[in-house]
Amino acid sequence: MSHSKNPNSSLDDDDMHSLFSSNDTQVPAALDAAILTAASEAVVSPHPSKVQSESSAKESSWWRTHWPQGLAAAAVFVLGVTIVPMMISSPESKLRSSDALDEVFEIAVAPAAAPEANTRAISTQQSDTGSFQASREQTLSKADLRAESERLGEPLVGAESGLAGLESELGLESEAGLESEHPTDSKAASKPLRKIAEPASLSMNRDDQNIAQPTTQDGAREHSVADAATDQEPAYRETAKQWVQEIFRLNSAGKKDEARAELKQFLLKHPGSEDLRALPQELLE
Amino acid sequence: LKIDSPTKTAPDDNALMMAYATGQSDAFDTLYARYKQPLYQFILHGCNNQASASEVFQDTWMSVVHARASYQDSGTFKAWLYRIARNKLVDFYRKQHKQSNEELDEEAVYTSVTTINTPLNPLELAELDSDRERVHAAMDTLPWKQREAVMLKYIAGFSLSEIASEQGDPQETVKSRLRYAYTRLRQQLRATS
Numbered sequence: 453m454s455h456s457k458n459p460n461s462s463l464d465d466d467d468m469h470s471l472f473s474s475n476d477t478q479v480p481a482a483l484d485a486a487i488l489t490a491a492s493e494a495v496v497s498p499h500p501s502k503v504q505s506e507s508s509a510k511e512s513s514w515w516r517t518h519w520p521q522g523l524a525a526a527a528v529f530v531l532g533v534t535i536v537p538m539m540i541s542s543p544e545s546k547l548r549s550s551d552a553l554d555e556v557f558e559i560a561v562a563p564a565a566a567p568e569a570n571t572r573a574i575s576t577q578q579s580d581t582g583s584f585q586a587s588r589e590q591t592l593s594k595a596d597l598r599a600e601s602e603r604l605g606e607p608l609v610g611a612e613s614g615l616a617g618l619e620s621e622l623g624l625e626s627e628a629g630l631e632s633e634h635p636t637d638s639k640a641a642s643k644p645l646r647k648i649a650e651p652a653s654l655s656m657n658r659d660d661q662n663i664a665q666p667t668t669q670d671g672a673r674e675h676s677v678a679d680a681a682t683d684q685e686p687a688y689r690e691t692a693k694q695w696v697q698e699i700f701r702l703n704s705a706g707k708k709d710e711a712r713a714e715l716k717q718f719l720l721k722h723p724g725s726e727d728l729r730a731l732p733q734e735l736l737e
Numbered sequence: 738l739k740i741d742s743p744t745k746t747a748p749d750d751n752a753l754m755m756a757y758a759t760g761q762s763d764a765f766d767t768l769y770a771r772y773k774q775p776l777y778q779f780i781l782h783g784c785n786n787q788a789s790a791s792e793v794f795q796d797t798w799m800s801v802v803h804a805r806a807s808y809q810d811s812g813t814f815k816a817w818l819y820r821i822a823r824n825k826l827v828d829f830y831r832k833q834h835k836q837s838n839e840e841l842d843e844e845a846v847y848t849s850v851t852t853i854n855t856p857l858n859p860l861e862l863a864e865l866d867s868d869r870e871r872v873h874a875a876m877d878t879l880p881w882k883q884r885e886a887v888m889l890k891y892i893a894g895f896s897l898s899e900i901a902s903e904q905g906d907p908q909e910t911v912k913s914r915l916r917y918a919y920t921r922l923r924q925q926l927r928a929t930s
Contacts, residue, residue, distance in 0.1 A: 468887070468890075468891045468919070468922075469891055471872055471891075472778065472782075472872065472891045472892050477777070477778065477781055477787070477869070478774070478777075479773050479774060479777045479794070480791060483791050483794065483795060484769075484773065486795065487769065487795060487798045487799070488765070488766060488769060490799065490802060491757075491762060491765045491766075491769070491798070491802045492762035492765070494802045494803070494805075495757065495760045495761070495762050495765075495805075496760075496762070
């Protein structure tokens with residue numbers, strides 16, 4: 453025993469301290485070195501897992517703050533690549549320009565029982581703005597059309613021929629059954645035409661907008677077409693006086709049916725004309 | 738046992754540990770120099786095996802190193818260090834029981850320490866030729882709570898209140914525990930004389 457007191461006699465606090473201090477075993481030097489080295493390395497270079505966890509923590513914190521934007525972008529992308537192509541390829545899609553054109557110029561043949569055989573529906577236009585009113589659908593009888601033609605100072609035949617010329621230009625003639633190049637055509641006159649106007653935005657990508665929007669440039673084109681149609685009219689129809697003289701000549705030549713037909717056309721074009729006094733009363737009745 | 742307690746001019750343990758947490762490895766060296774010997778004795782009397790004691794000792798200090806960032810300047814460094822060492826000892830005994838296919842909770846570990854380190858009979862004790870081995874043999878006969886109280890008081894230098902705080906018992910209970918330990922150790926050492 454290295455301590456002074458005999459442990460067998462008595463054990464008080466001093467004895468106990470002496471007893472355990474006598475058993476003072478030293479820490480191995482290798483263990484000291486290993487612990488001190490590990491401790492110093494720990495503070496010099498952080499643990500790789502710690503660095504990795506810090507970088508992942510950065511990424512996770514970014515996602516925590518920006519997840520709504522990311523989610524919204526992903527949703528927009530998914531909708532863009534799935535829904536939009538489906539909408540475009542849908543048969544009911546209004547985005548397909550060809551369908552829109554068809555709908556704009558859909559001309560339906562009304563039932564034969566329609567009382568107004570020569571009723572025509574046309575979409576009204578606003579020439580000052582260049583855009584046509586898609587929602588308005590105005591139905592004009594032929595008499596109204598004639599009155600409008602009179603007001604504008606243009607021959608009815610020319611107006612109708614011009615419209616027919618435009619339609620034939622677009623290739624709609626056969627489809628629509630329009631043979632109204634000649635106003636006397638009973639087939640065209642007996643079939644009411646219906647024109648359903650579509651919003652301007654749907655028909656702006658086609659050349660047909662020139663019909664819907666008669667701008668100044670298109671006005672000249674319309675006049676040239678109308679003139680071409682007028683050229684096909686007989687020369688005597690250019691003035692009321694010559695037309696009446698032609699009717700008088702036919703009547704005198706015994707072609708009373710032709711004279712009456714001409715008179716009928718004349719009355720459509722020049723109702724209440726003073727030149728009619730030159731015609732015999734029996735023809736007027 | 739004289740503990741290398743900090744002098745008035747030297748920085749205290751908490752300051753050194755906080756300095757080490759900020760990256761000053763010199764602070765750790767100072768702390769290690771202060772506590773390595775009493776801690777090693779504490780652990781050596783706990784597991785009564787030098788190889789195992791070295792392993793537990795290293796694990797204890799590595800835990801200090803890894804837990805430096807979470808160290809808080811609320812208690813004493815010494816209490817924190819020995820709490821780690823006690824937990825490592827409990828882990829050590831639990832591992833010993835796992836090797837023998839026994840599952841023990843923490844309380845069972847405390848009470849079964851004496852069964853692991855089987856006390857020597859008087860004939861075996863008489864054969865011991867050194868004081869260290871005699872003391873270790875006598876300690877092995879103590880229940881874990883008494884053994885831990887003795888180790889904390891006479892090796893680590895804890896006061897009665899500190900031991901009571903660490904063991905979670907009243908001071909009177911700790912006093913009685915130490916008295917029983919004295920009597921048991923006296924009997925064991927007398928038997929080997």
